[in-house]
Amino acid sequence: MFYKGEIIQIIEVESYNMKKQSLLLIVTLTILFSACGDNVYNTGKYDGIDQKVDSLLSLMTLEEKIGQLTLYTSDMDQTGAFLRPEYIEDIKTGSVGALFNAYGAEFTRELQEMAVNETRLGIPLLFGYDVIHGHRTIFPVPLAEASSWDMDMIKLTAEIAAREAASEGLHWTFAPMVDISKDPRWGRVVEGSGEDAFLGSKIAAARVHGFQGDDLSDEYTLAATVKHFAAYGAAQAGRDYHSVDMSDRELREVHLPPFKAAIEAGAVSIMTAFNDLNGIPATASTYLFQDILRDEWNFEGFVVTDYTAIMELLYHGVAKDAHHASKLAMDAGIDMSMQDGFYQKTLVDLVEDGRVSESQIDRAVKYVLRVKFQLGLFDDPFRYSSVERQEVEIMKPENLAIARDMARKSIVLLKNDDQVLPIKENIKTIAVIGPMADNQRDLLGSWSAAGDWSQSVSLLDGLRNNNPDVTFIYAEGTGIDDESRSGFNEAVAAARQADMVILALGEAYWMSGEAASRSDINLPGAQEELAKEVYSAGKPTVAVLMNGRPLTINWLDDNIPAILETWFLGTTAGDAISDVLFGEYNPSGKLPMTFPRNVGQIPIHYNMRNTGRPFDADSKYTTKYLDVPNEPLYVFGHGLSYTEFDYSPISLSSKTMQVSDSLEVSITVRNIGEVAGEEVVQLYLRDKVASVSRPVRELKGFQKIHLNPGESTEVVFTITNEELSFYRIDMSYGSEPGEFSVFIGGNSRDTQTAEFELIE
Ligand code: BGC
16 A cells, blocks of 8 residues: 555655656656555654655665665775775765765765765765764763763763764764673773663763754764674673673673663664674674564664674684675674675675575665664755864864863762872972873873864873963873883982872773773883882872773872872863862762772672672681782772762661552762762662572662752652562562662762662
């Protein structure tokens, strides 16, 4: 059955490209009188769009369809961005449907013109890019933003990143990365939100809302890609791309929730992970992409592989040749291949010999085309490539102001003995020592998109610009990753001349991120030695860390009175750190990831199970190490302030809760210090007896509050059955009646406690 409206929509599809209209109209009208295929996802949600997609699909040859499933990269050389000649040819023949790493209003317009004007159907290209934490204005790395626990700010920075990127011709970002990891050796922890599924899920949703806004067709938004599905952050031994072997319970409780949250927030694409999960490479996993993603979660967007991941099925040893690899990926429900060209090279053959059906291809193409329609590309394929908009949107002063605010909120004060910080007014000369001090490049961290590091504010510049009355003496001391001690004397001399020392230490930007695992997560090179030498000058000393993962910093913790974790804060890093050091901003960040004492404790995380032999210092046969405490150096949720917060006992609206009901848990928090400050009030739960052993505590709520000195507020959390649910012994999801403990505090360890009972 056809409806009149459908004919009109079909004509609309074509009308953006007048040149082809007459040809298409003839083809379309012919097709209108042939059979109408079933719409595989006719949910009503995409009314209009799905009919246009179906109409367009009915005009396409097999080769054109496969083109829509093919994604290639643009390249860069000294002369700028360019596309390889073979890809130009592919655009002109409709053999590629999407490009990545190509941006800039003019460049994308030029490429789009080829697709629209030179192909038979004129289907627009989709332009993707890794806009991970900013496009031109670079915000703090995701792990840093996660330390803010500030969902509004996280959403806002994603929104600005989208605005900047979308004005440079981009439609689609390969973010948010939502992989949970309990292993700081894995370099990609810098791109994620840390170790916790609850916090990670909130952040995943905030980022998707930020990137996509309420309307994908708005030319200031980007389509989001939640990645890497799934369990990539659990790579064995923290080695990137390594195998993952885990229980379904761990997968569903820890690793999947942020993906689900991102999808519920509306993410329209998802990227496969490189790893195998229990022996099956994710990119060939029907369990992940069909059973969970489509059948359980009803995902309606499209699946893109990670870079060359179909080809890598050969190395995983599950495919014997390219055809076999593509068939496995197609059967798993992988819609678009990134960069390996395997679909382009093999799918025609596979359809011809019957190993892949054309309806499988159609299904994938529909998912891709639907997003192109949602983005408005068929209304105006050039709407995102606007030179005027690009000039206005890029690095606007307000973007930089927000970047500075986000950066301040991302800083975690790990330690502050004797209130060394904030820096007092009587301090007139400060020695700024270390390889991160006069450093712009590393501040942007990994994945800095189109960010220009030469525009970033170094710590030294930030200090000098914001504090004209203070003299700063700079000495590098040593490099980030070299063993040279030749600068030590100069550094110690600088310290001796000063009232105070700021030691700026850390990792290079390339030491975290993809393919950047480390088996030793101490400060690299001779930096700790430098710290020891400088400390021996006897001046009040503050360590400012810049790094992409939790580090093992026992010596600093034992000796240096104040330590600031600043991660990589992006374009305005130096200004933001100066704000915190001098008390212009009172730090409020809390760790989203545990800091171990040594790598032997890894994987380490706060929400472990109790074991049958809980730790007892006096009893040998209890869970412990001989050589290091079980406790980490800094717990999940830890972060100090220049003020102090007092927590009252917890009060409950009732000692019992019905499964169908809810419970109010409240606590009064008072600022008992001298300055105003923000606090992240964290709520954890423990199910004391259940059919499976439950974690000793799990984050189930948090609120960020602001209190003036002396001010107090009541913070109220509502607990429902959802917060008490888990995967029970039979893997069904739900709660079990019984006793629960609730903990509230400013970190995952130092909390108030109360008990309640869940009754049926
Ligand atoms: C990474 C992805 C990224 C892709 C495209 C891969 O190597 O794993 O996270 O989106 O490259 O740049």
